[in-house]
Amino acid sequence: MKRLLRPIIVWALGVSVRVKIMGIALGLVLLLGVGAVIQVQGVTRATFTREMDERALSIARDMAARAADFILLEDFVALRDLVLETLASSKDVRYILVLDGRGNVLAHTFGHFLPPDLQPANAGNQYTGGFRIQRLASEEGILRDVAVPIFQGRAGVVRVGMSEERLEQTLTRTTQQLLLLVAAVSLLGVLAAYLPTVILTRPLLELRDLTRAVGRKVFSSRAQVRFGDEIGQLATAFNAMVENLERADAERSHLLDELRVKEQMRLQLLDKVISAQEDERKRVARELHDETSQSLTSLLVGLKVLGSVVDLPEVREKAAELRALGGKILRDVHDLAFQLRPSLLDSLGLAAAVQRLAEDYAEKLGIHIDCHAVGFEGRRLPPGTETALYRIVQEALTNVAKHAEAKNVSVILREGEASVLAIVEDDGKGFPVAEVMGSAAKDKRLGLFGMEERAALVAGKLTIESTPGEGTTVFVEVPFEQ
Amino acid sequence: MRHLKGLSALATLSLGVFLLAGCSEQDEPPRVRLWALAPPEVTPTDADSRVPLRFAVALAVSPQEGYQLYGDLAEALGQKIGRPVHLILRRAFSEVNDLVRSREAEMAQLCSRGFLQGHADFGLTALAVPVVNRRKSRPSYVIVSAESEIGTPAELAGKTFAFADPLCAPEAFPAGRGGQRPEAFFRRKLLITGHDRAIRAVAEGLVDGALVDGLVYARLALTDPGQVAKTKVIGETAPYMNPPVAVHPGLDPTVREKLRRALLTLHEEQTGRAVLTRLAIDRFAAPGGEVDGRGR
Numbered sequence: 001m002k003r004l005l006r007p008i009i010v011w012a013l014g015v016s017v018r019v020k021i022m023g024i025a026l027g028l029v030l031l032l033g034v035g036a037v038i039q040v041q042g043v044t045r046a047t048f049t050r051e052m053d054e055r056a057l058s059i060a061r062d063m064a065a066r067a068a069d070f071i072l073l074e075d076f077v078a079l080r081d082l083v084l085e086t087l088a089s090s091k092d093v094r095y096i097l098v099l100d101g102r103g104n105v106l107a108h109t110f111g112h113f114l115p116p117d118l119q120p121a122n123a124g125n126q127y128t129g130g131f132r133i134q135r136l137a138s139e140e141g142i143l144r145d146v147a148v149p150i151f152q153g154r155a156g157v158v159r160v161g162m163s164e165e166r167l168e169q170t171l172t173r174t175t176q177q178l179l180l181l182v183a184a185v186s187l188l189g190v191l192a193a194y195l196p197t198v199i200l201t202r203p204l205l206e207l208r209d210l211t212r213a214v215g216r217k218v219f220s221s222r223a224q225v226r227f228g229d230e231i232g233q234l235a236t237a238f239n240a241m242v243e244n245l246e247r248a249d250a251e252r253s254h255l256l257d258e259l260r261v262k263e264q265m266r267l268q269l270l271d272k273v274i275s276a277q278e279d280e281r282k283r284v285a286r287e288l289h290d291e292t293s294q295s296l297t298s299l300l301v302g303l304k305v306l307g308s309v310v311d312l313p314e315v316r317e318k319a320a321e322l323r324a325l326g327g328k329i330l331r332d333v334h335d336l337a338f339q340l341r342p343s344l345l346d347s348l349g350l351a352a353a354v355q356r357l358a359e360d361y362a363e364k365l366g367i368h369i370d371c372h373a374v375g376f377e378g379r380r381l382p383p384g385t386e387t388a389l390y391r392i393v394q395e396a397l398t399n400v401a402k403h404a405e406a407k408n409v410s411v412i413l414r415e416g417e418a419s420v421l422a423i424v425e426d427d428g429k430g431f432p433v434a435e436v437m438g439s440a441a442k443d444k445r446l447g448l449f450g451m452e453e454r455a456a457l458v459a460g461k462l463t464i465e466s467t468p469g470e471g472t473t474v475f476v477e478v479p480f481e482q
Numbered sequence: 483m484r485h486l487k488g489l490s491a492l493a494t495l496s497l498g499v500f501l502l503a504g505c506s507e508q509d510e511p512p513r514v515r516l517w518a519l520a521p522p523e524v525t526p527t528d529a530d531s532r533v534p535l536r537f538a539v540a541l542a543v544s545p546q547e548g549y550q551l552y553g554d555l556a557e558a559l560g561q562k563i564g565r566p567v568h569l570i571l572r573r574a575f576s577e578v579n580d581l582v583r584s585r586e587a588e589m590a591q592l593c594s595r596g597f598l599q600g601h602a603d604f605g606l607t608a609l610a611v612p613v614v615n616r617r618k619s620r621p622s623y624v625i626v627s628a629e630s631e632i633g634t635p636a637e638l639a640g641k642t643f644a645f646a647d648p649l650c651a652p653e654a655f656p657a658g659r660g661g662q663r664p665e666a667f668f669r670r671k672l673l674i675t676g677h678d679r680a681i682r683a684v685a686e687g688l689v690d691g692a693l694v695d696g697l698v699y700a701r702l703a704l705t706d707p708g709q710v711a712k713t714k715v716i717g718e719t720a721p722y723m724n725p726p727v728a729v730h731p732g733l734d735p736t737v738r739e740k741l742r743r744a745l746l747t748l749h750e751e752q753t754g755r756a757v758l759t760r761l762a763i764d765r766f767a768a769p770g771g772e773v774d775g776r777g778r
Contacts, residue, residue, distance in 0.1 A: 072545035072571050094516075105522040113519035120523075121514055135511035142511065151546055 017204060018197045025193035026186055033182030037175055044174060048167045052092060052144060057131055059090050060148035060160040067098055071106060071155040080107040094143055094163040100156040122147050122159060141165050203231045207238055219246035265449045272446060280340070287336055295329040342390070350386040350420075351376045351413055354393050358411050361397045368408050369397075375415035385478050388458045389413075389422050392451050396424035396474045399447055404428025404472060418479055425473040430466045451476070534568040535560070535737070538587035540575040540596055542646065542695050542725070544676035551701075551761055552591070558757045562744035563737075573675060575599070582606060582730050589733075589741060594723035605731035609738065610745040610766035612697070612724040618767060620696035620724060624717035625684050632691065635717035641690035643668040646677040646698075678702055685712035697724060701762035726769060742768075 015023070063086055070079040083096045087109045095118070098107040103123060108114055122134035122145040136143040142164040150156045203226065210223055219242055223235035302322045309315050337343070345353035351373035358371040380386070393411060400406050406428030414421045437448065448464065451474070455462040460478030537556050541548040548571050560567035570587055572578050575596020581587035583604045592600070600606030611618045626632045632641070672689060674680045677698035684692045696718070703710040727745055729738055748754035749765035758765060 069545040072549050073573060074570070102525040103523075104525050108522075110519060112521075114522045115514055115516050115518060116520040116523070117512075117514040117518075118516070121512060137511045137513045138516045140516055143514070143516075151549070154549070 017201050021197045021200065022190055022193045025189045029186045029189040030182065033178070033185060037178045037182065040178060041171055041175060044171060045167065048170065049144070049164075052162050052164070052167065053133060053146065055090075055092070056133075056144060056146040056160045056162045057148065059086060059093060059096075060131065060146050060158045062086075063096065063098070063158040063160065064148045064150040067107075067158060068151040068155050071098070071100070071150060076106060083107045083109055092162050092166055093160055094140070095159075095161040097159040097161075098150070098156060099159070101154060106156060118161075121145060125153065127153075136161070141168060200231070203235060207235065210238065210242070214242055214245060217249065219249065262449075265446070266453065268446060269450055269453060272450075284336060284340070287332070291332050292329055292336075295325060295332065299325050299329065345386060345390055346383075349376065349380050350389055353386075353390055354411060354413055354422075357390070357394060357397065358409075361401065361409075365401050367406060369411060370409070371411040371413075373413040376413070379415070381415070381420060381480055382458075385420065385458050385460075385480050388454045388460070389420065389476065389478060392454050392462070392474075392476050393422055393424055395447055395451050395454075400424070400426045400428060400472075403431070406471070418481075419477050420480065421475065421477045423473060423475055425471065427471040430468045430470050430472050432468055433464050433466050532565050534566040535563065535589060535741075536568050536570055536581075536587040538570040538572060538578045538581045538590040538592075540572055540578040540590070540592035540725075541676065542593065542698050543678040545571050545573075547676070547678050554757045554760060558748060558754050559741070559744050561753070562748070563740045579603065579606065582728070585730060585732075588737070589727065589729050591725050591727045593725050597723075597726050597728055600728065606728045607731050607733075607738075608726040608728045608769040609742045611726045611769045612761070612763040613765050613767045614697055614700060614724055614763055616764060617721070618724055618770070619721040620700075621718035621721045622693050622695055623699050623715045624691060624693055624719075625681065625699070625713045625715050626691045627684055627687055628712050628714045630690065630714070633716055635691075637716075638691045639667055640669045642670040642672065644672045644674045644680045644683055644689040644692040646674055646680040646692065646694055681713060682709060685709050691716075693719075697762065701760075704762055705760075727766065 012020075012023075063082065066082055067079055070076070070082065079098060083098060087093055087096055096107075096109050097105060097114075097118065099119070100106050103119070105114060105119060118136075121136055122132060124132065126132065127147070127149060130148065132147045134145045134147070136145050140163060144162040144164065145159055146162065147157050147159045150158055203223070207223055210221055213221055222239045222242065225232050225235045225239070299322060302318060302325060306315060306318045306322065309318055342353050342356065344356050355371050355373065358369040361367075362369040381389075397409070397411075400409055404426045406426035408427050410423070410425045412421075412423040412425075414423075452462050455476050455478065458478050460476055463475040464472065465475070466472035537552070537559070539548060539552045543551070549569070552569055552571070556567040556569040567589075570581060572581070575592040576599075578587070578590045578592045579596060579600040582590050582600065589609075590600075590606070597606060597608060601608075614620055624635045624638070626638070632638060672683075674683055674689075674692070677695040680689075680692040680694050681699060681702055683689045699710065699715075727741075729741065745766040746768060749758055
């Protein structure tokens with residue numbers, strides 16, 4: 001049964017909502033109609049049968065009362081007349097039989113002969129309520145045989161046979177009319193269900209189309225909210241969802257664009273790093289070749305010359321020159337090494353290295369640079385964090401040197417509980433930050449981007465505040481674990 | 483899915499209720515063939531092979547009342563003569579006379595006028611005469627409603643009046659002594675079959691008055707005193723013989739003697755006395771001179 005029902009249920013649940021609603025309406029009307037037909041049939045049959053029994057009983061009792069004298073007086077002609085007259089004047093009466101106390105037929109309505117099965121049918125001496133009813137099946141349909149005793153049964157019994165033919169005809173007619181009515185009401189029901197179905201399903205179909213559009217990333221359309229019902233609420237929620245999706249999509253696009261730009265910048269930075277590395281190598285090579293190598297050559301030549309000098313004062317003088325040359329070579333090498341990697345950063349930490357950097361720049365640029373370090377108290381940060389902060393400060397000071405035309409610069413390092421903050425502030429000419437950051441000129445923003453990248457590598461955040469004519473402040477905050 | 487199961491159960495239940503509502507009387511009834519006709523069956527009579535003695539009675543009361551009264555008498559007589567007595571009821575004494583004359587009945591009880599006619603026609607012979615209140619004769623009564631202001635038969639002039647049996651009734655109505663026929667005397671004259679019914683018609687105000695048999699009136703006073711109390715007697719006819727029990731003159735003398743003895747001794751037995759009491763008869767007596775017409 002389940003196996004048979006399942007595909008039907010699956011099919012029924014799979015049809016469109018319109019078909020479902022109209023199907024429900026039609027099903028309900030049909031169910032009610034069929035129920036009403038069955039109920040009306042039952043009630044009509046019961047009422048008709050009861051009324052027929054009452055009529056048969058009335059006829060039979062009247063017959064019994066009138067036939068008693070004829071039977072007792074043996075006036076069978078009058079009895080037969082009475083029987084025939086009653087048959088002629090009574091509706092639904094198929095036959096009347098009058099039998100004596102022994103069951104012999106005294107009068108009947110069949111002419112000379114009698115149906116053989118009828119005489120013994122509904123026989124007996126027991127009467128409930130003064131009568132006895134027996135249903136009989138015949139070629140003409142169901143008969144209701146009502147027996148009433150005559151003169152307490154001493155003069156016999158009257159049997160009146162009522163035909164249910166008219167009942168059946170009435171039932172058939174009533175059923176046909178009801179079925180026609182059900183068909184008409186079903187049609188009306190379907191028509192009546194169509195309009196609300198269309199009203200109900202139109203927003204759903206719209207939502208379906210909109211959902212497909214959203215699936216294609218078309219966010220421009222919105223569902224129409226007609227009423228405040230559940231479908232209206234669904235449309236409102238749908239619209240809110242589409243707005244969120246649209247916003248998220250825009251944000252995503254924006255982020256993608258940013259990512260794309262950053263990727264490009266990163267590539268450029270990488271390129272610049274590589275070229276800077278090459279440039280640095282070239283510079284170191286040039287420095288070594290042009291300066292250190294020349295100085296060493298001079299030193300060798302000086303030493304050679306010293307070997308040929310015999311005069312001691314001259315030797316002493318030459319040795320002093322050569323020592324001064326050696327000292328210069330040593331300083332040059334020391335500068336070169338410092339430029340490559342400040343050893344202070346490794347040996348004394350960020351605060352000392354930055355202090356030294358600030359002093360170098362102040363000396364180089366001839367400007368006043370204040371440097372304050374707060375809260376370090378001998379503690380060291382992770383080497384990556386120290387390097388990143390050092391390079392960011394170095395880049396900021398380079399930018400001051402290149403672009404700011406500042407007179408005073410302030411460098412502040414402050415170590416907090418879980419982060420370290422570096423601030424480089426100048427009173428230079430400043431610049432429009434947003435404009436420069438959004439500019440297509442690579443060289444203008446590559447340094448700033450490099451600072452951001454360095455900060456990002458150590459999970460820090462870099463912020464630049466600047467207004468043209470009012471100086472620039474670079475904030476960089478880097479978190480660290482204790 | 484649970485909901486679906488609940489819904490299908492509900493639908494099945496509803497359908498069942500609907501179907502059951504239309505299903506009463508589903509048992510298969512016995513079959514009869516209405517179109518196959520045959521002669522009616524005749525049930526054989528009782529095993530008693532004795533030839534019954536046919537007792538015809540000219541009714542002064544309704545057939546049902548007569549069947550009850552004379553049915554008991556016939557049975558009591560049958561027991562006494564050792565032979566079943568078959569009761570034949572007729573309304574008119576002429577029919578009873580015809581039955582006896584044609585030997586379709588051996589014994590009869592009929593009004594005195596009928597008897598005299600049968601006696602004259604074919605020698606109908608009286609066996610016994612009922613004694614009521616120690617008399618073999620009685621009058622007919624003129625009765626009116628107990629609430630009626632009519633006090634004498636003469637006051638019935640222009641009223642509706644019922645005769646129970648015009649053939650047995652006296653030829654002259656007591657009020658018509660001036661030789662006036664009933665049709666002229668009464669506003670309307672009705673025939674009501676059965677003296678008991680005539681008494682009821684007066685009691686219920688259907689007619690103003692009626693001439694009823696004295697014996698029936700006396701018996702009804704015993705069996706239905708309430709009905710009789712609604713009437714009053716305002717006149718009576720001259721007495722005439724109580725309805726005799728008579729036989730055909732050609733009846734086997736042995737049978738006749740048996741019958742005569744049975745009738746005359748009926749009151750001597752308890753069963754017989756009970757039957758006679760219901761008939762309001764003291765006893766049956768041998769007929770005297772009244773059977774020759776003197777007791778009219």
